[in-house]
Amino acid sequence: MRYLKLGSGNIDRFLERISNYGELYAPQKISEKFYDYRKVDDIEKVEFNYNRTITPAKKYFIPPKQEMFEFDIEEGEYEETLGEVKPFVLFGLHACSIVALRILDGVYLNEYPDKYYAARREAGIIIGISCLPDEYCFCNLRRTDFVDVGFDLFLHELPDGYLIRVGSERGHRIVDENMDIFENVDNEDIENFKKFEKKRHEMFRYEGSFDNLRYMLELTENSPLWEEESEKCLGCGNCTMTCPTCRCYDVQDLPDIDGKHGKRIRFWDSCQFRSHGLVAGGHNFRETKKDRFINRYVCKNAYFYPLGTSYCVGCGNCTYFCPAGIDFLKNLMKIRDVIGAVHGE
Numbered sequence: 001m002r003y004l005k006l007g008s009g010n011i012d013r014f015l016e017r018i019s020n021y022g023e024l025y026a027p028q029k030i031s032e033k034f035y036d037y038r039k040v041d042d043i044e045k046v047e048f049n050y051n052r053t054i055t056p057a058k059k060y061f062i063p064p065k066q067e068m069f070e071f072d073i074e075e076g077e078y079e080e081t082l083g084e085v086k087p088f089v090l091f092g093l094h095a096c097s098i099v100a101l102r103i104l105d106g107v108y109l110n111e112y113p114d115k116y117y118a119a120r121r122e123a124g125i126i127i128g129i130s131c132l133p134d135e136y137c138f139c140n141l142r143r144t145d146f147v148d149v150g151f152d153l154f155l156h157e158l159p160d161g162y163l164i165r166v167g168s169e170r171g172h173r174i175v176d177e178n179m180d181i182f183e184n185v186d187n188e189d190i191e192n193f194k195k196f197e198k199k200r201h202e203m204f205r206y207e208g209s210f211d212n213l214r215y216m217l218e219l220t221e222n223s224p225l226w227e228e229e230s231e232k233c234l235g236c237g238n239c240t241m242t243c244p245t246c247r248c249y250d251v252q253d254l255p256d257i258d259g260k261h262g263k264r265i266r267f268w269d270s271c272q273f274r275s276h277g278l279v280a281g282g283h284n285f286r287e288t289k290k291d292r293f294i295n296r297y298v299c300k301n302a303y304f305y306p307l308g309t310s311y312c313v314g315c316g317n318c319t320y321f322c323p324a325g326i327d328f329l330k331n332l333m334k335i336r337d338v339i340g341a342v343h344g345e
């Protein structure tokens, strides 16, 4: 891998330069408490130190609401409206967010590639940034706290700038075309990089592995925990909307008022909504709130085999943004103990 240094004095210039490669989006403070990815109109507003955003980076690849095509009912024809997706630069993704995009790749770019997702993925330049965990993060238990594939550039904080890893051909081209703002990495930078990594590891609340959780969940379907916790759930769907790997969508045809033309759209859906499991004939294959609640836990802890990790990257968003105060991680911990008790451990 190629390593370079971006000194503190060149950070603004770096942001200006990368905005030459496409419209720039980055985390920005949007209120007293919250951050979100927004289009960058002023580089001073780009936030380098944040823990989570209210909407995950998936929104740039699977927009919350997306037009798929227009149709003519009388002619029985349809017309693509995808068009050209202009290049854009997504700055400031944490390692877990980049792994989340790779998980989405596995879903959307498999043997039947989704052209809407593929076009946006191709157009998006990904620039990652290191972070320090807060009390909600458990990416270390998911092995997603460090990423080595899936970005063009990745910035690691140093006391006087950033150590940059170059992760793609596109990343090489960006640094080659802007070598005047980069320096070579020296021994002090390497020592500082090691210190940051050590500090980061020491800040995680929990250690260990969640590799066996999927099976524990399947084995504890009758645990009273599900009744108690799902009782508190409001079914609002915040947990899935803010989850960087949740990907369920609904598709609807919207006819124009003339009844002759219309649009097909798709939009984010949530397995926590009662309507999610409702099918023709009025049957609902997840009728109760408890069914829907358990489903999310089992789904997120199932394995994404190509990466050898679960569908949950341990970002903590679902807990942080849950209005009912339901703690996803604590519930997983409890499930581990329940199964421990079952086996008399």
Ligand code: SF4
Pocket (backbone or CB within 6 Å): 232, 233, 234, 235, 236, 237, 238, 239, 240, 272, 318, 321, 322, 323, 324, 325, 326
């Ligand atoms: S965010 Fe909390 S209350 Fe809302 S659906 Fe998810 S678990 Fe239920």
Ligand code: SF4
Pocket (backbone or CB within 6 Å): 239, 242, 243, 244, 245, 246, 300, 311, 312, 313, 314, 315, 316, 317, 318, 319, 328
């Ligand atoms: S399930 Fe929760 S902790 Fe896991 S990736 Fe989704 S939002 Fe993050």
